[in-house]
Amino acid sequence: MAKRKIIKIDSDKCNGCGLCIPNCPEGAIQMIDKKARLISDLFCDGLGACLGHCPQGAITIEEREAVEYDEKKTMENIVKHGENTIKAHLEHLKSHGQDKYYKEALEFLKERGIDMKVEKPKHVHGGMSGCPGSRMMDFTKEQAGAGDAEGTRQSQLRQWPIQLHLVSPIAPYFQKADVLLSADCVAYTVGDFHKDYLKGKSLAIACPKLDEGKEIYIEKIKSLIDDAKINTLTVMTMEVPCCHGLVALAQEAAQTAKRKIPIKSMIVSLKGKVLSEEWL
Template identity: 65%
Template sequence: MSDCCPGSKTMDFSDSAQGEDETGARQSQLKQWPIQLHLVSPQAPYFQERDILLAADCVPFTLADFHKDHLKGKSLAIACPKLDSDQEIYVDKIASLIDDSKINTLTVMIMQVPCCGGLSQIAKSGAEKATRKIPVKQVVVSVEGGQILSEEWL
């Protein structure tokens, strides 16, 4: 991770207002930056003892109420098991989130396409590598219509 890119700087805005603004528009539930799994630091304050959502890159675009129904109250990391390189690093980061950040739960949201299953496998491998044991949930989202097809504990 390069320190010269301001987009990689760890930012925690969990104290920002939530709910709706004065116009009635819903506000974002994103409370940290960065979110890409290659760029996040497991030592960031917004991961400490939190519930984590690991979402495939396409998931938020498929679910109309992603922020309200799935992101609210969680810290976020995103990844693409088909396009991201150096995914071995992801297994170590997940293990570090579990052991060092002492996260409470890990929810992995993937699309119903076969390549997305790789993200669940990465999460499972990271959880198996970790010393601490936490609940890991997989949520599968349909490509058409953005419905939740299944939710299961891994």
């Protein structure tokens, strides 16, 4: 055995949603006793494709003594699941610059008469993590939209504090209000966040990946619905998978609340465009 990077699953944080499993084409994770488990060090390449798909932040990368990752053994497991899984694995290796494993995978496929390769990966990972939410990307060379740069925008924020851990659900500005629950990063990507989305709403912000105490968030959202009797709840999140947990928290709170209110989900691209908008 050698010391290398490998995933670690915190069973206390894992809620058994299973989102990590289809995003581990190597087959290193399985659901056992309603929890995600790393079934074999042999199949885990330590690149972390599964990290960004865990809304609970239960999966991390650690460095420890582990059986060396074996690409050919992994491919024996992968080919059983068909063409789409094979392709996902090849893209995974290519996007992380794992040329050695990529060549080994192609050799394995060639020996079995399977002709498949990935010329250009969908994403190229940078930085220290495989999580899509922390992948390094540089937009500076792209032409920015001109927009209307003149004049001063007036802030539409009508309260303080705004962090969900700090707000009081019974504060007067939440009473019978239209509430915007926004992921932290949204306001930095949407150019006219204040004018187009915050105006006329009370605000709470949170990060479903990095914040602790998510059970407190559920109780606070529930209190906003039942005690503050808010009118509507709009949840704005980024397109990265780890951000979707905020919608899940809002839905869980709504399911346990006595009142029923309209909840809208809005997903924003990394360049500030609204990709989808729907009532849940």
